[in-house]
Amino acid sequence: xxxxxxxxxxxxxxxxxxxxxxxxxxxxxxxxxxxxxxxxxxxxxxxxxxxxxxxxxxxxxxxxxxxxxxxxxxxxxxxxxxxxxxxxxxxxxxxxxxxxxxxxxxxxxxxxxxxxxxxxxxxxxxxxxxxxxxxxxxxxxxxxxxxxxxxxxxxxxxxxxx
Amino acid sequence: xxxxxxxxxxxxxxxxxxxxxxxxxxxxxxxxxxxxxxxxxxxxxxxxxxxxxxxxxxxxxxxxxxxxxxxxxxxxxxxxxxxxxxxxxxxxxxxxxxxxxxxxxxxxxxxxxxxxxxxxxxxxxxxxxxxxxxxxxxxxxxxxxxxxxxxxxxxxxxxxxxxxxxxxxxxxxxxxxxxxxxxxxxxxxxxxxxxxxxxxxxxxxxxxxxxxxxxxxxxxxxxxxxxxxxxxxxxxxxxxxxxxxxxxxxxxxxxxxxxxxxxxxxxxxxxxxxxxxxxxxxxxxxxxxxxxxxxxxxxxxxxxxxxxxxxxxxxxxxxxxxxxxxxxxxxxxxxxxxxxxxxxxxxxxxxxxxxxxxxxxxxxxxxxxxxxxxxxxxxxxxxxxxxxxxxxxxxxxxxxxxxxxxxxxxxxxxxxxxxxxxxxxxxxxxxxxxxxxxxxxxxxxxxxxxxxxxxxxxxxxxxxxxxxxxxxxxxxxxxxxxxxxxxxxxxxxxxxxxxxxxxxxxxxxxxxxxxxxxxxxxxxxxxxxxxxxxxxxxxxxxxxxxxxxxxxxxxxxxxxxxxxxxxxxxxxxxxxxxxxxxxxxxxxxxxxxxxxxxxxxxxxxxxxxxxxxxxxxxxxxxxxxxxxxxxxxxxxxxxxxxxxxxxxxxxxxxxxxxxxxxxxxxxxxxxxxxxxxxxxxxxxxxxxxxxxxxxxxxxxxxxxxxxxxxxxxxxxxxxxxxxxxxxxxxxxxxxxxxxxxxxxxxxxxxxxxxxxxxxxxxxxxx
Numbered sequence: 001x002x003x004x005x006x007x008x009x010x011x012x013x014x015x016x017x018x019x020x021x022x023x024x025x026x027x028x029x030x031x032x033x034x035x036x037x038x039x040x041x042x043x044x045x046x047x048x049x050x051x052x053x054x055x056x057x058x059x060x061x062x063x064x065x066x067x068x069x070x071x072x073x074x075x076x077x078x079x080x081x082x083x084x085x086x087x088x089x090x091x092x093x094x095x096x097x098x099x100x101x102x103x104x105x106x107x108x109x110x111x112x113x114x115x116x117x118x119x120x121x122x123x124x125x126x127x128x129x130x131x132x133x134x135x136x137x138x139x140x141x142x143x144x145x146x147x148x149x150x151x152x153x154x155x156x157x158x159x160x161x162x
Numbered sequence: 163x164x165x166x167x168x169x170x171x172x173x174x175x176x177x178x179x180x181x182x183x184x185x186x187x188x189x190x191x192x193x194x195x196x197x198x199x200x201x202x203x204x205x206x207x208x209x210x211x212x213x214x215x216x217x218x219x220x221x222x223x224x225x226x227x228x229x230x231x232x233x234x235x236x237x238x239x240x241x242x243x244x245x246x247x248x249x250x251x252x253x254x255x256x257x258x259x260x261x262x263x264x265x266x267x268x269x270x271x272x273x274x275x276x277x278x279x280x281x282x283x284x285x286x287x288x289x290x291x292x293x294x295x296x297x298x299x300x301x302x303x304x305x306x307x308x309x310x311x312x313x314x315x316x317x318x319x320x321x322x323x324x325x326x327x328x329x330x331x332x333x334x335x336x337x338x339x340x341x342x343x344x345x346x347x348x349x350x351x352x353x354x355x356x357x358x359x360x361x362x363x364x365x366x367x368x369x370x371x372x373x374x375x376x377x378x379x380x381x382x383x384x385x386x387x388x389x390x391x392x393x394x395x396x397x398x399x400x401x402x403x404x405x406x407x408x409x410x411x412x413x414x415x416x417x418x419x420x421x422x423x424x425x426x427x428x429x430x431x432x433x434x435x436x437x438x439x440x441x442x443x444x445x446x447x448x449x450x451x452x453x454x455x456x457x458x459x460x461x462x463x464x465x466x467x468x469x470x471x472x473x474x475x476x477x478x479x480x481x482x483x484x485x486x487x488x489x490x491x492x493x494x495x496x497x498x499x500x501x502x503x504x505x506x507x508x509x510x511x512x513x514x515x516x517x518x519x520x521x522x523x524x525x526x527x528x529x530x531x532x533x534x535x536x537x538x539x540x541x542x543x544x545x546x547x548x549x550x551x552x553x554x555x556x557x558x559x560x561x562x563x564x565x566x567x568x569x570x571x572x573x574x575x576x577x578x579x580x581x582x583x584x585x586x587x588x589x590x591x592x593x594x595x596x597x598x599x600x601x602x603x604x605x606x607x608x609x610x611x612x613x614x615x616x617x618x619x620x621x622x623x624x625x626x627x628x629x630x631x632x633x634x635x636x637x638x639x640x641x642x643x644x645x646x647x648x649x650x651x652x653x654x655x656x657x658x659x660x661x662x663x664x665x666x667x668x669x670x671x672x673x674x675x676x677x678x679x680x681x682x683x684x685x686x687x688x689x690x691x692x693x694x695x696x697x698x699x700x701x702x703x704x705x706x707x708x709x710x711x712x713x714x715x716x717x718x719x720x721x722x723x724x725x726x727x728x729x730x731x732x733x734x735x736x737x738x739x740x741x742x743x744x745x746x747x748x749x750x751x752x753x754x755x756x757x758x759x760x761x762x763x764x765x766x767x768x769x770x771x772x773x774x775x776x777x778x779x780x781x782x783x784x785x786x787x788x789x790x791x792x793x794x795x796x797x798x799x800x801x802x803x804x805x806x807x808x809x810x811x812x813x814x815x816x817x818x819x820x821x822x823x824x825x826x827x828x829x830x831x832x833x834x835x836x837x838x839x840x841x842x843x844x845x846x847x848x849x850x851x852x853x854x855x856x857x858x859x860x861x862x863x864x865x866x867x868x869x870x871x872x873x874x875x876x877x878x879x880x881x882x883x884x885x886x887x888x889x890x891x892x893x894x895x896x897x898x899x900x901x902x903x904x905x906x907x908x909x910x911x912x913x914x915x916x917x918x919x920x921x922x923x924x925x926x927x928x
Contacts, residue, residue: 020271034189035182037389039339040423044845047339075182088180092172095810098818099641100179101339101389107180122858129853133845135337135390136641137814138821139853140860 006067008033009077017064024048024059026067027074035075035104039133046132049105049112050074056112058131075104078111087111090145098136106132110146119152166653166660167876170810174646174665175387175639186389187343187359188420196345197226197266199402199409199419200273202280203428204255204262207291207498207838209284211253211262218279219265224272227412229264234408236375240400242365244465247501249373249404255284256463257499258839259428261401266409266417274422289498291838293330293437293460296495303461303468303494309476309766311556312487317452321443325523328440330913331512333460334433334505334826335842337850338640340389341426344403345418346370346410353380354407359388360399361638362678367670369400370407381407386667391640392822393504396678397466398430427843431503432832434471435460436512440520448524448535452487455479455516459509461494462501468494470612471504473763475513477770480555482566482606483517483539488556498838504680506822506886510607515827515890515914518603522894523909526901531583532894533574533602541606543567544871558767563774563871566604569800570778572865574602577780577798586782590902597785598795599899603891604778607884608771609682610759616677617756617772619687623652623695624749627742629735631656634666636676637688642882643811644684650807651689651875655696656734657720673751682775682880685807687754689875695752702750706741758872773872775879776865777801779820779888781857783895787903790922792896794824796859799888804870804879816862816885823889825851827914828896900924 005014008031015030027033027050036059039047043061050059051073078085084092087107097103106129113120113128120128125143134142147153178184202219220228231238231252241247251262262282267273290296318324344358344366354374360366363383371378383403388395402419409417421429437458443451457475461468472492479490521539525532541553541564553561574580579602586598611617621635633652639645645665653660670676677687700720708715713728724731732740738748761770779799785792799820803812829849833841842848870877893914900910903925912924 018271028189032191033182034185037186037340038188038420039341039389040845042423042844042846045339075180079181084177084180091180092176095170095172095176095814097173097176097179097641098643098814099339099388099390100173100175100184101186101641103179104182126853126856133339133850133852135339135392135822135850136818138817138851138860139856140817141814143853 002065004064004068006069007071009073019065021064022060023062023064023067026064027059033074033076037101037104046109047102047105049108051108056109075108086149090149094141094145096141096145102132102134106142114150119150121152166650167807168805171646171660171808173643174649185386186340187345187357190345190357192345192418193416196416196418197413198270198273199264199266199406199417200277201261202263202277204251204258204260206255206284206286207258207289208287209255211255212283212285215281216263219276222276222279224268225265225276227266227409229408234373237372240369240404241464242397242467246464249401259500264405264409266413289838291497291499291834293435293458293495296497297458297493301496303465303496307492309490309556314452314454314487314489317487318441318443318454321451322445324441324443325527326441327909329438331436331515332915333435333832334830335427335848336392336394336505338390338392338394341421341423342399342402343420344406345416346406347416348410348414352376355382356403356407357384358399358403359395360385361391361395361640361680363668363670364676366400366403369404373404373408374411383670384667385638388640392506394430396504396680398503424844428840431462431466431501433505434502438516442520444524447538448528448530449538450483450485453485454489456491458493458495460497460502462497462499464501466501466503468502471509473612475509477557477608478510478513479517481514481517482541482604484541484553485556507883511887514887518890518894522897526909536604540566559769565802566606566776569776569802569865570604573778573780573798573800579780595787597787597899597903598782599895599902600782601891601894601898602778602780603894605776605884605887607775609775609880610756610770610772611681612761612770614759614761617759619691619754620673621688621692621695621752622672623692623699625699625738627739629733629738630664632664632666633692634672635688635692636673637684638668638679642815643808646811647685647807648689648692651693652696655693655700657722658734682882686874686880690754691752694754695750698750699748702746703737703741706744706746773870775802775884777884777888779891781891781895783892783899785896785899785921787925790918792921794857794892797857799862800865801885802865802868802879803881804868805877806864807876807878809864812864812881813862815881819885820888821851821856823886824892827889827893828916831915831917896921
């Protein structure tokens, strides 16, 4: 079995894996980093999004070997010790989650969106998030969380009747 | 009491969810020698199995055991009650995707590869796939059920106007983001511990006990959380849980099974498809005089929960409206497809949607605003001066809590419905290609399991001598925030911060004989049970403090700064330690049984529901008449959660329910080929709403005057299912747009889901 080496959340790791091992398998099963979820197995749902050299990828569609030498960040590597990453804090505070299964992938995708579009408008966020599906929410609070981190969330629709 | 309830606290697992530390079943650290189980599935819809050669499967690398029906020591059945869902097909297959055998191997890949080596010979039998086929063949699970009041035929004959029609309502895949998953660990004396993703741990326990032929007490089932349920994990988790338990029994090793997404969609049941045939009679104002409606329900290959689901569809055929004479006939069609199952609303949405379409048809035939027809037919309001004037449902329940007039009136004003409707008509007259439509649809949804015995719950609360509180109850967490709400309820009893309550996984050994977390009942039932447990302990503490300090119980108060005993203030830890020293029990169970309800399903009469939850939505859509494509432009929602236990969580349920309902009726299409194979068995072809599908302008509010007239937990109302039916307004708005595009073509013929193809067909586009 070939050996793969990479940096995951700042830590150098290596292992002998079957060539067909997916990055998500390597992350979940070898490294026991189970915050990266498998939702659809086929690169549609986005629950498995991680960062590979700073870019969001669906880790169910990347072979572990393709990440040779790369720097990987998973949801577990986003917080700075006990201090949540601003995107994590925004998802928490804005109720941008229900069952939570899509949440790690959403957050990793969201961080990537702001890396590429620091001040996205709502249309941009909606478009960029189309590869991440959530079955519980209606996406409102997810979009709100992302835009609030970017500082582009202004309008707050009516949320409680008087 | 602290006021821990009625607050918008974040979900109890929010921090864990955003950091990836929330553990789902597939994340539980398994023993190093865990085996992975894969099911072998039928590729024929209806056939005798002539031969099943599994020799190559057994010989495949990594395979440790292969299981078939012959290996089941107990009952080869994973059904919730009817005994008609074999764990492994035994000689006969009844749908494509049915479990035939299982392979347990050293890796997931080894198990999957081995399964493909099976050689199955089938002898095909005639297969019924659609409702039309089943109705033509009179293939029913049971005799048609009837609910009647008065003489609907005579009412139709004497009505000034009637209209009639037929339409189809498609099914819906749950698409919980976390698929079905279970892991079994064999214990001593034949015991089995199972971790799984289930809304009904007790039923998993019972199923495994029956399959393994061991007492219930030897099976422990634990569920910490699910990655979504929506009804899809009420019964359809039974099969993988039973399979891993059997494999664990045979091999003596831990065994795990996670359905691949495509397998999950092929194996598990979905929302029931319906075919509706109706004839409705009404007067010049659109007041309903009589209704005859046939509900043909595709139940799939077995009963599952279809009886209760089809019943609930009958019980929601009236929705918010008085129907004096009515005849509802429900046909429970047996087809060779997945066994259709619970899905948020549980038949209610289909029954209710049929009525809403009829109301619109009445309005169009009389050239009235559908809202006027709705208002003309609403059940009388709860504050109707004479109680005898309250409405009575066709099943004999008095509608005591009707607030739909006030709720709809408030929404009509806040959404500006009337002027927008007029503006849309003007806009359409100047727009040849794009046409807009608008609809307001109300919801009245009955709360309680119609099977009365399910309306009970248990809880277990401990206080430890350091003052920390352990909470457990029979409800399961699937993202809806149940654990947060119940923790709020218990925190309120002791006047502590909900964050200090230790929330623990649902476990059959802690609270036994539980009901499914379903029917929107989770907070109502488990909140009350947990409150009762906490109140029992608090009463003991008050009694102890009263005796020890010679203070009247009335002068002992639990406050956020501590327990006030006369003029002294103690911490909860001090009080608990004191009670322990005095040998007072600091642990209590709590129990709750919903009062007032009774139901006879054979005659379809009684009071099946404790109360009703109400809501209404206004949706505005635009269609492209050249392509059939459409968008939701704006949604205004007002929903009644009573006195909400947690407004933020409830708003989340409302928004998610509306979007899920809209998805069901627009983009989510289950396509079967003629042989009964589900073709849309992955998200590549089965489209749930994405971020871009949500209306750009969405305004959601809780009904500010909401208060349950019944004594529910803090006067709140159940909110899990009812908002799904707010999505009906989207389909109705699309029909409105089609009618505005083709004003001379009569009532639009649009089945659900309203895909662009169907919209174009309804427009006469091809």
